[in-house]
Amino acid sequence: xxxxxxxxxxxxxxxxxxxxxxxxxxxxxxxxxxxxxxxxxxxxxxxxxxxxxxxxxxxxxxxxxxxxxxxxxxxxxxxxxxxxxxxxxxxxxxxxxxxxxxxxxxxxxxxxxxxxxxxxxxxxxxxxxxxxxxxxxxxxxxxxxxxxxxxxxxxxxxxxxxxxxxxxxxxxxxxxxxxxxxxxxxxxxxxxxxxxxxxxxxxxxxxxxxxxxxxxxxxxxxxxxxxxxxxxxxxxxxxxxxxxxxxxxxxxxxxxxxxxxxxxxxxxxxxxxxxxxxxxxxxxxxxxxxxxxxxxxxxxxxxxxxxxxxxxxxxxxxxxxxxxxxxxxxxxxxxxxxxxxxxxxxxxxxxxxxxxxxxxxxxxxxxxxxxxxxxxxxxxxxxxxxxxxxxxxxxxxxxxxxxxxxxxxxxxxxxxxxxxxxxxxxxxxxxxxxxxxxxxxxx
Amino acid sequence: xxxxxxxxxxxxxxxxxxxxxxxxxxxxxxxxxxxxxxxxxxxxxxxxxxxxxxxxxxxxxxxxxxxxxxxxxxxxxxxxxxxxxxxxxxxxxxxxxxxxxxxxxxxxxxxxxxxxxxxxxxxxxxxxxxxxxxxxxxxxxxxxxxxxxxxxxxxxxxxxxxxxxxxxxxxxxxxxxxxxxxxxxxxxxxxxxxxxxxxxxxxxxxxxxxxxxxxxxxxxxxxxxxxxxxxxxxxxxxxxxxxxxxxxxxxxxxxxxxxxxxxxxxxxxxxxxxxxxxxxxxxxxxxxxxxxxxxxxxxxxxxxxxxxxxxxxxxxxxxxxxxxxxxxxxxxxxxxxxxxxxxxxxxxxxxxxxxxxxxxxxxxxxxxxxxxxxxxxxxxxxxxxxxxxxxxxxxxxxxxxxxxxxxxxxxxxxxxxxxxxxxxxxxxxxxxxxxxxxxxxxxxxxxxxxxxxxxxxxxxxxxxxxxxxxxxxxxxxxxxxx
Numbered sequence: 012x013x014x015x016x017x018x019x020x021x022x023x024x025x026x027x028x029x030x031x032x033x034x035x036x037x038x039x040x041x042x043x044x045x046x047x048x049x050x051x052x053x054x055x056x057x058x059x060x061x062x063x064x065x066x067x068x069x070x071x072x073x074x075x076x077x078x079x080x081x082x083x084x085x086x087x088x089x090x091x092x093x094x095x096x097x098x099x100x101x102x103x104x105x106x107x108x109x110x111x112x113x114x115x116x117x118x119x120x121x122x123x124x125x126x127x128x129x130x131x132x133x134x135x136x137x138x139x140x141x142x143x144x145x146x147x148x149x150x151x152x153x154x155x156x157x158x159x160x161x162x163x164x165x166x167x168x169x170x171x172x173x174x175x176x177x178x179x180x181x182x183x184x185x186x187x188x189x190x191x192x193x194x195x196x197x198x199x200x201x202x203x204x205x206x207x208x209x210x211x212x213x214x215x216x217x218x219x220x221x222x223x224x225x226x227x228x229x230x231x232x233x234x235x236x237x238x239x240x241x242x243x244x245x246x247x248x249x250x251x252x253x254x255x256x257x258x259x260x261x262x263x264x265x266x267x268x269x270x271x272x273x274x275x276x277x278x279x280x281x282x283x284x285x286x287x288x289x290x291x292x293x294x295x296x297x298x299x300x301x302x303x304x305x306x307x308x309x310x311x312x313x314x315x316x317x318x319x320x321x322x323x324x325x326x327x328x329x330x331x332x333x334x335x336x337x338x339x340x341x342x343x344x345x346x347x348x349x350x351x352x353x354x355x356x357x358x359x360x361x362x363x364x365x366x367x368x369x370x371x372x373x374x375x376x377x378x379x380x381x382x383x384x385x386x387x388x389x390x391x392x393x394x395x396x397x398x399x400x401x402x403x404x405x406x407x408x409x410x411x412x413x414x415x416x417x418x419x420x421x422x423x424x425x426x427x428x429x430x431x432x433x434x435x436x437x438x439x440x441x442x443x444x445x446x447x448x449x450x451x452x453x454x
Numbered sequence: 455x456x457x458x459x460x461x462x463x464x465x466x467x468x469x470x471x472x473x474x475x476x477x478x479x480x481x482x483x484x485x486x487x488x489x490x491x492x493x494x495x496x497x498x499x500x501x502x503x504x505x506x507x508x509x510x511x512x513x514x515x516x517x518x519x520x521x522x523x524x525x526x527x528x529x530x531x532x533x534x535x536x537x538x539x540x541x542x543x544x545x546x547x548x549x550x551x552x553x554x555x556x557x558x559x560x561x562x563x564x565x566x567x568x569x570x571x572x573x574x575x576x577x578x579x580x581x582x583x584x585x586x587x588x589x590x591x592x593x594x595x596x597x598x599x600x601x602x603x604x605x606x607x608x609x610x611x612x613x614x615x616x617x618x619x620x621x622x623x624x625x626x627x628x629x630x631x632x633x634x635x636x637x638x639x640x641x642x643x644x645x646x647x648x649x650x651x652x653x654x655x656x657x658x659x660x661x662x663x664x665x666x667x668x669x670x671x672x673x674x675x676x677x678x679x680x681x682x683x684x685x686x687x688x689x690x691x692x693x694x695x696x697x698x699x700x701x702x703x704x705x706x707x708x709x710x711x712x713x714x715x716x717x718x719x720x721x722x723x724x725x726x727x728x729x730x731x732x733x734x735x736x737x738x739x740x741x742x743x744x745x746x747x748x749x750x751x752x753x754x755x756x757x758x759x760x761x762x763x764x765x766x767x768x769x770x771x772x773x774x775x776x777x778x779x780x781x782x783x784x785x786x787x788x789x790x791x792x793x794x795x796x797x798x799x800x801x802x803x804x805x806x807x808x809x810x811x812x813x814x815x816x817x818x819x820x821x822x823x824x825x826x827x828x829x830x831x832x833x834x835x836x837x838x839x840x841x842x843x844x845x846x847x848x849x850x851x852x853x854x855x856x857x858x859x860x861x862x863x864x865x866x867x868x869x870x871x872x873x874x875x876x877x878x879x880x881x882x883x884x885x886x887x888x889x890x891x892x893x894x895x896x897x898x899x900x901x902x903x904x905x906x907x908x909x910x911x912x913x914x915x916x917x918x919x920x921x922x923x924x925x926x927x928x929x930x931x932x933x934x935x936x
Binding site: 012013014015016017021022024025026028029031033035036037038039040041043044045046048049050051052053054055056057060061063064065066067068069070071072073074075077079081082083085087089091093094095097098099100101102103104105106107108109110111112113114115116118119121122124125126128129130132134135136138139141142143144145152172173175176178179180182183184185225226227251252253254255256259275276277278279280281282290293299300301302303304305306307308310311312313314316317321322323324325326327328329331332333334335336337338339340342346348349350351352353354355356357358359361362364365366368369372388389390402405406408409414416417418436439440441443 | 474480482507516595599730775783
């Protein structure tokens, strides 16, 4: 039997040692609750399973040239990332409850936390949460706890995927969620300020926003703080190689999706939610946190710290229910950031921005195609308006080998002819030129 | 050892970026740029490889050592799952291809994996449908409770409390609380399972449901399960099955047949995906017929033409709880595991998990107190109370085991047992390994009497000794400031 080492004679020997039969081991389950055997297929060999899975993988269009984004990007991943995280001392370990034999995992978490703090200009990060959407949900819960208020104001240029997730997660709570409509692809400052009051727990903004546009939210941080509300910023971490940081803008909590930092797209997960904050709020933050300390001989070591916030100690009084998080994905992002280093992250971010700017120019020179948000600076993603339905164009481009599109019109009814385009460092000039030709041909 | 930041050398490079083949078209003004570079380390690829390889030497994993961490099901993870999950057809697929263009024509392989895995898990749990969206066990709990809340809202039931036994995992009361429910804790009886008389008193019309782990955290199967279900269903409450311990009964009994309405599974535990040093996991949630309409969208469906697609038109849904379809890469690994084991293999899983746990229990009960001396399922829980008389605590036993080459069991949990030692060997360990572990535990029991000082000083074989956790919390240093 695969993955079971004990032979039948050994099982017999063990049963004799404890004086029971295999059937008696399950005698505590009432007979009427026993199942009569599962109606499942018989097991397959490793080779058969591989052949089956290879067939399924071949049905996926992962070879399409990718201009899809929406918060999830086709970045290059250096070979050393998978080589290192594939070492089983990392991936077959679990939560480092025993620090003496988990220094590898714990030091990596501490280094990861330090990387996130340096990228975002914040003081403290946790060890990870599930993804960018749940990170935002946890940030909202943190703001409620800190302020004892229940009103949350989102600009609708925050990803609709994440706004929907926050609403689903908080549906059974006495929470008021306000969404102000963006103004021309930028946050609606007047609308946000009109909503901001003494009942507001937090204002939630995103940079770059769902349309790819970039901004400086320093004024909104000041306005929020004046009402003793918090500013939460959801950020695209790779963009922080060059963009003004949420910390520098005065954000109190920064969250985001870490997939861009060395994780494969993998059809939606596993990804990496990051969450970072300023020191005064660290005890309100959910999840594992690694801290530095030393042993009796003065040797430096790392432990899980501030555990009294967590569910295994505090149960229903915990800051969150999170237990298992995305440790291995956080490790991937750490290795990725080490490989890029101080110069590399700037170069990769700038390369994406340059290629996006080139793509924008190529596409908007096509007759009938124009940039949706004039004069709006963007990072590596932007919206164009087409003379026809974007869905139809998306399908015709797919037939020509290009993956592009985001369901904008589901969330913004006046954007049925709008197409969101993301360009990473992986796209070559030649791919961009053929993409532009293909778009021109299908219009 | 040094931090990666302390190995930084100015101007050293790891990867070289591609030369740009487009003109530098800078549309980002200085005011929108960061004014100082992110202070990332400057290291070469070899520095990085040596650094992380050195870190791996400072870790225990299932591949290096026996890892009987109770309630965590640290079984062996097949290597083929890693190879297949890395296929570009799976790893390189953008999640939006599941929705568009042509409603997911470019993602038929991955949609089929999600659909087929769900069918297998329906049969294993006895549930009518599952969502693969929850990204870990606790996320599954929250999803299940939100589903429960939606059901009560739909029926105009006024419900405010969830009943949770005192032996439960900490995530249960935490999930109930973050979902907006008050928690009513019910004590265990002298047999270690939920006290049925106390439960009877706790059941009121306010009760939305009850969360139960069976076998529970003592490894005991609840003999009153039918009665518990009847009590809760009597007030239109829902029965929630915490599937963390499903490994004990897989193929032998199904939560659906026991009367449960909602089930979450921990794929990383029962279905053999790597625990990753603390994740990622996956926590699919299954429900009975009357709750199917409330499951998160999108729902993966098989259409009449045999192709796979998404159904988002579900008016009663609790909404999406992930951006797309959950931790696809984890579901994929579990699907591979299920295909390899098949029906017969799964039954051998629970049999050997239970046999291994009972073998350890019987061999060690002369040496350690056994709070409930009964047949256990996948794990057994001892108490270090006897060793306490010599000043030895569960923590000292754990540290002593490290020096003998074993990952310690879960300690101080469940909270219902004083000085708990919770041992879960899993089915993938051999008798030889169990015998060596049993011998180590007996050695430690003897040392507790003859040489407690050595246990107090353990571990001695690791790269650091016991660390000062009080200092870590008092002088918080959670980010490198060099």
